[in-house]
Every structure is written in C-alpha cells, then in structure tokens.
Amino acid sequence: MSAVLRAGVIGLGMMGRHHARVLHALDGVELVAVADEVGDRLGAAQGAPVVGSVDELLRVGIDVAVVATPTATHEEVGLRLASAGVHTLIEKPVAVDAAAAARLVAAFDRAGLVGAVGHIERYNAALQALRQRLDAGELGDVFQIATRRQGPFPDRIADVGVVKDLATHDIDVTTWIARSPYASISAHATTKSGRLHEDLVAVSGRLEDGTVTSHLVNWLSPFKERVVVVTGARGAYVADTLTADLTFHENGTERTSWDQLAAFRGVAEGGSTRFAIPKREPLVLEHEAFRDAVLGRRQDVVTLADGMRTVAVADRVITSARTGTVSIVDHAAAGGGAG
Structure with a gap:
C-alpha cells in the first residue's frame, strides 16, 4: 500500500x-x-x-x-x-x-x-469531552442518560424510519459513553407524516450496569435539537452536539433554611460551568x-461489530414498539458488549 x-x-x-x-x-x-x-x-x-x-x-x-x-x-x-x-x-x-x-x-x-x-x-467535541470526564469519575455514579434528537423530516431519507436513521446515533452514543450495553428496551412509535416508516419514537431502557436511559427521537418537530443529558451523583452534564457545547450543572452543597422547600427538594442547585473545549469538524x-x-x-x-450491536438494539426498539412489550437485548446474538 x-x-x-x-x-x-x-x-x-x-x-x-x-x-x-x-x-x-x-x-x-x-x-x-x-x-x-x-x-x-x-x-x-x-x-x-x-x-x-x-x-x-x-x-x-x-x-x-x-x-x-x-x-x-x-x-x-x-x-x-x-x-x-x-x-x-x-x-x-x-x-x-x-x-x-x-x-x-x-x-x-x-x-x-x-x-x-x-x-x-462519537467524534463530536462535546461528547468526546463528556466521555473523558465520565471516565475520570468526575460525575460519580451515573444514574441516567437521556437524549433528545428531533427536527423536521430530512428529504434525504426514504428507506428507513427514524429508529434506524436517528435513534441509532443515540443508541451508539449511550453505550459508548457508559461503556455498558443495553439489557432491555421498551418503546412506543408512531407514523404521523404519511410515510411508510415510523417518524416518532420514545424509548426507555436499562443498561447492563443499571443506568436508566431514555431517548426522544422524531422527524416531526419544527426545531432541531441534539442533546445528551447524563445525570449522576454529583450533578448533570448537558452536551449539545449542534453547538458542541458541554455544560456541567453541579449539585449544591448549601443547605436551605426554608423548611417547606427543603422537604420538597431532592438535590440542591449548585453552580453551572460551560467548558471551553477545542472544536474540530467531527467528520x-x-x-x-x-x-x-x-x-x-x-x-x-x-x-463494524459496534455498528452491528447498535442495529441489533434498534431492531429490538422496533419490535418493542410493534408488540407493546419490553424487549430483552440478546448480546450473544449481537456479538458482545459495548465498545
């Protein structure tokens, strides 16, 4: 060569x-x-x-x-x-x-x-920085990974629905960030635009490490949104992949003296930091x-094995949405765990 x-x-x-x-x-x-x-x-x-x-x-x-x-x-x-x-x-x-x-x-x-x-x-600067910080333990235990990926229908797509085209991004990113594969999936989908394939899906899941996941994905919103929120013991990271911005909202340490409010609230609000990170084109x-x-x-x-596992999970999302049941992800059939 x-x-x-x-x-x-x-x-x-x-x-x-x-x-x-x-x-x-x-x-x-x-x-x-x-x-x-x-x-x-x-x-x-x-x-x-x-x-x-x-x-x-x-x-x-x-x-x-x-x-x-x-x-x-x-x-x-x-x-x-x-x-x-x-x-x-x-x-x-x-x-x-x-x-x-x-x-x-x-x-x-x-x-x-x-x-x-x-x-x-995976090559978005915000998600690269997020994974590095999670790997360093800066968030502590991770409780939940939630994503929102929505916007108008793209004319370029004709042969698959929103699950295979868009939700595969969130499936891959979630397992990659958490370093853990999916254990189970539950999904609801619908078609509102008159096309053959689904154009909206709401997915709930659990990873093998216990992390709870949720993904809201559609082609029906008049605005474009690409957000990943990771909530853990020390606060929450919010990655906006449209702007490649990463923000950390920390749990506060100040106790409130307002008894009624203290009884209602779980964690206290702390400071917020938007990180300055190098931003190069992901492609x-x-x-x-x-x-x-x-x-x-x-x-x-x-x-390719990573891509195969992602498609296997997407297949389970479609099955769950069609049957109305929780779908167990078979990683043996899909070639193993997260990359």
Missing part, C-alpha cells in the same frame, strides 16, 4: 458529498474517483473522475472506500468491497438489520480489512481515525 491512500466514495447524496469534500483535503489520502449511478449533479467530485458503479470504481484502483448509499444497499456494496480487498467506512446504520450487519462483520474479518461505521457523533476526525486505522497507527474507529 502506498504512503498516500487512494480513496473512493460511493453515493453522492448529502453525506456522500460531505465525505468527498473532507477526503479532498485530508492529509495522506487522495480522492481518485467517486461512484454514483446518476452522476455528480452538484460537482461534489471537484474534478475527480465520476463512474457509475462499484465495479468501475474498483477498476480505477482504490485502497479505501466510503459507502454513502441507501441503507438497503450497504450489505451488497460492503461485501463487494471486502471481496476486492478494500478497507471500508460504511455510513450508519451499517445495515438494514443485525443479520446483514453480521455478514459484513464476518466478511471484513475474514479478509483482514478495516471496516468502520460512520457513527459521527474530519472520523476520517482521520479511519485513515490511521488503515495505516496501523491507532484503532479508535467505530467498528
């Missing part, structure tokens, strides 16, 4: 265009071609050759690829790239279901290739991690 990785992008939808933009400027990587059966209508290739199929892209000669096609095609495209010996980053969700994801995991493992999933939120960090994994420098990508 040459010192400069020859890269290709498959699919020039919204995310594919962003992948092409980042790869154009990424040190140690050359975007040599892009593939899309309808061409490059918006000029995302920026001069790189545009071909119509994966096989044409492989004939150009690539070391690494990004798959940014509709979810239903991820397995077929990923397996073709694995058979050709190409290290691959697949946009999330990694596949339509856990069984398809498992076949991708097996194929890349057999070939000895790096396979990664584009769970970009750039994701690509740097993938590049370095391919080159053997470090291994901190979101693996």
Whole structure:
C-alpha cells in the first residue's frame, strides 16, 4: 500500500458529498474517483473522475472506500468491497438489520480489512469531552442518560424510519459513553407524516450496569435539537452536539433554611460551568481515525461489530414498539458488549 491512500466514495447524496469534500483535503489520502449511478449533479467530485458503479470504481484502483448509499444497499456494496480487498467506512446504520450487519462483520474479518461505521457523533467535541470526564469519575455514579434528537423530516431519507436513521446515533452514543450495553428496551412509535416508516419514537431502557436511559427521537418537530443529558451523583452534564457545547450543572452543597422547600427538594442547585473545549469538524476526525486505522497507527474507529450491536438494539426498539412489550437485548446474538 502506498504512503498516500487512494480513496473512493460511493453515493453522492448529502453525506456522500460531505465525505468527498473532507477526503479532498485530508492529509495522506487522495480522492481518485467517486461512484454514483446518476452522476455528480452538484460537482461534489471537484474534478475527480465520476463512474457509475462499484465495479468501475474498483477498476480505477482504490485502497479505501466510503459507502454513502441507501441503507438497503450497504450489505451488497460492503461485501463487494471486502471481496476486492478494500478497507471500508460504511455510513450508519451499517445495515438494514443485525443479520446483514453480521455478514459484513464476518466478511471484513475474514479478509483482514478495516471496516468502520460512520457513527459521527462519537467524534463530536462535546461528547468526546463528556466521555473523558465520565471516565475520570468526575460525575460519580451515573444514574441516567437521556437524549433528545428531533427536527423536521430530512428529504434525504426514504428507506428507513427514524429508529434506524436517528435513534441509532443515540443508541451508539449511550453505550459508548457508559461503556455498558443495553439489557432491555421498551418503546412506543408512531407514523404521523404519511410515510411508510415510523417518524416518532420514545424509548426507555436499562443498561447492563443499571443506568436508566431514555431517548426522544422524531422527524416531526419544527426545531432541531441534539442533546445528551447524563445525570449522576454529583450533578448533570448537558452536551449539545449542534453547538458542541458541554455544560456541567453541579449539585449544591448549601443547605436551605426554608423548611417547606427543603422537604420538597431532592438535590440542591449548585453552580453551572460551560467548558471551553477545542472544536474540530467531527467528520474530519472520523476520517482521520479511519485513515490511521488503515495505516496501523491507532484503532479508535467505530467498528463494524459496534455498528452491528447498535442495529441489533434498534431492531429490538422496533419490535418493542410493534408488540407493546419490553424487549430483552440478546448480546450473544449481537456479538458482545459495548465498545
């Protein structure tokens, strides 16, 4: 393999265009071609050759690829790239279901290739800082992780519902932050926009370490919100991934002399701190991690196995919402615990 990785992008939808933009400027990587059966209508290739199929892209000669096609095609495209010996980053969700994801995991493992999933939120500065502080024990025992991810319907999505498209972010982030997999899931979902798939879901869960979780996700809100709240023994962290801001609201130590209020309140209000943290574009960090994994420098990508476990939990969310029952997460079938 040459010192400069020859890269290709498959699919020039919204995310594919962003992948092409980042790869154009990424040190140690050359975007040599892009593939899309309808061409490059918006000029995302920026001069790189545009071909119509994966096989044409492989004939150009690539070391690494990004798959940014509709979810239903991820397995077929990923397996073709694995058979050709190409290290691959697949946009999330990694596949339509856990069984398809498992076949991708097996194929890349057999070939000895790096396979990664584009769970970009892991590279958000606020969540990176949050996990570091949790790992350092700054919050004490973690009681709850609650997320809100809502906004208007995105025109780019047609083949999956809000669970597979958006809630997979929250499932992955929650297990990654807590370093613990899900034990059980209960969900309610609905479709209000006239589309085939669910556009709103409310999920309650419990992780194996006892942490209680909740996720409110929809495509029905006129405003966009991306928030993760982690509550623990010493207060609560609030991460806003739209602005990459992290704020800590600490439990107060001052006792109140107002007897009626003291009897009503649980913890007291303390000070609040919004941290100053370096903020780089998460997609750039994701690509740097993938590049370095391919080159053997470090291994901190979101693996295909991570993506498979996330899809397995998403499958249980959909099952719970459909049946009205609590769904137990089978980690043996999903390939193990949290990354």
